[in-house]
Amino acid sequence: MIKEPSDLDPAGAEPIELAPALLERLAAIRAEALQTLGSGDPVYGVNTGMGNLSKRRLTDNEQRRHQRNLLLARAAGGPPWLPPEEARAVLIGRLRTFLTGDAAVSVGLVNQLVALINSSHVPAIPSEGAGSAGEIIPLAHAAGPLVGLGWVTDGADVRPAAGLLPPFELGPKEGIALLAGIPGATGRAALNATRARRLADHLTAVSAGAIAVVGANRDPYQAVVGRGDDVLAAELTRLRELAGPEPDPRGLQAPVSFRIAGQVVAHVRRTLQQLDDAVERAFDGVTDSPAYLDGEFVGTAGFHGLDLTAYCDHLTAALAHAAEVSTARLHRLLDPTVTGLHAQLARDPGPQAGLVAVHKRAVAITHQLRRLTLPTAISTAETSNGQEDVQTFSWEAVGNLGEAIRHTRETTACELLAVRQAFALSERPVPPGLQPLLEAVDDVVPPIDADRPFGDDLTAILTHVL
Template identity: 80%
Template structure:
């Protein structure tokens, strides 16, 4: 049972139940906010129009329809839709922000939101096209089913949201509250950070396997080489533990892609922590506008997601670099001068091509990744007749990050397949720290003694050994 908004995890799959004391606090905030609205002072989006029409005062009759109309008129998106886990993360993030009290929404709306979160359905939320200062387009789709608007998805099936939940009429401030801030980016970023953390562990383990199988000189990973950098020191320790005792090095220096493994993976972990911190700021700070603060409605700029956008971009670039380094190591694993093994890790080089095409797939994947690394928050595009004259495109930034995680997993799977084949051809002992990983590979990938459709092997690695969300296999 949730007693505090901080306890809500946008990446968590468990059903949500809110403590009565928390709901009582929300009811008290709502009552106070309604008393403030009785003063008839202009409150943006409540008794006025939105955007460039905020100078227009709404009649009482207009106000009663206005909150629902806000959702209707802004649901202009379409497929492709977010995957279900990301859609659910958006809803939970919206709930987290509501439970701060800044939005001053009713307990009835909170109950309706919890009911949708706990259902087997998620809203059909567009993955693209959020061209506004905040997230009003995707949030209109996310919130629509609360009042019978839009579509719900279960797997690949879509059904209308009309009649799915009990009828609910939005009260004053509630429509604009559903569209305010950047809960979508924050929720999706929290989910992406969880997946990226698991991916970082895979990057380290697979790099350690490559280091071990080629007998790379361990000098670059010595503790003294991490002076002044605690994150790097921990990464060096992980690599040394997993790669096992140092044999007689094959050469004085391994290729650069092996030597820099610690620095590259430490950078991924540093940027991941920075994103985690930005997500925490997004959930603890004021993102609603107008926000109900200290008894009054205050216009804020909490919709400007530059903090989240910048650190999503940062992690995307870090993953792209890690994938490029992984792909470079994979290329070296096919080179007999580096491994001392057969060319292209083929059992019979010449009649067999070995894993050369696996490397080609990794090259294509890293090329896709490069296109994601352009910073998103560099546009001054205007909307709403100039009322919104800058935006950060944070929705695009977190979408790029999700795609970067997916593609980096693919390059990691390619390198892992090569590492396993190299161990098999070397007939040497597998370091104790890597035995569980190699056994997990062996459980789903048969021994490679001839060419075959290696894409099937890579798919099995992605859906088992390298999965990032155990509940879904993603």
């Protein structure tokens, strides 16, 4: 039972039920807002046009059609569509902003939105092409099914939205409310933050496995090295615990990619916390426009998602660096002078190539990642005849972050496969803290005794382990 907006988790999959007290509060705000609208004062997008047409006052007949019309021409996107879990996160993001009361929408619209979230379908929302000061194109696609417009998907097929939900007619201000702010990017960012948290834990564990299997000197992972940085000190402690007791080190210093493992993952965790904070600011702040605040409609700039965009970019760059370091360690794991094992981790080097092509795949992935690290908000593109003369592209920033997470999982899978093979070829015992991870790999990847299509093994790790 959702009692407060903050109870909504965009990454959650359970059906949503709203507390009666919350709905009563929204109903009271709606009644007050309708009374305020009755004065006839101009309210942007309600009794006026939008964007560069906001100076045009609408007649009563035009106002009755206007809110639905707002969803029509703005649904200008197309495939590829968001994955269902991301589309659901967009809807939950929209619901969470409605529950603040700023949008002053009806309980009927809120219940219609909940019904769509709880259905077995989600709107077909374009993953690309959101060129506007906010995200009106994807939001028009997301909101269309509430009134029988557009398309929905169950993850397999795409079908017309008509007939999925009971008929619903938008009332005053409800169309523009559906298009306001950046709830879609915020919901997707919250979902990506959940994914990135899981990934950070795997980055730590796989790094520790590499440290352990090459017998790296443990000095760089002492907690005292993290003095003045609690995040780093905690990460170094985790690495040291997972890597297990220090054997006789193979050298005074391991390659740099091993020694900096703590700093790399600590930075990922630090930037992830910054993104979490930005998501909460976006959800808790005023993003509707016009927002109903203290008894009046107030035009806002809550659609300007620079805060969210910047921290999505920051985490994308942190993950790109983590993937590069992982790929460098993977290359060292193929080197007998570092591991003391067979070249390229092949059982029979020469007749067998070993995991050299796995490293080549990781190199290609890190190259793709580098191209995602260009700052997203660096643009002054104009739309709406110059009314929207600056954009932050938060929708694109969160999309880039999703791609960065996917690519970094792939490089992590490549390194994990090499760590597992290195342990199989060595006499070093698997530290207790790493046994569950490597046993999970063993459950889906047969022993590597000869060359084979290692892409199948990587797919199994990505599907069942990471």
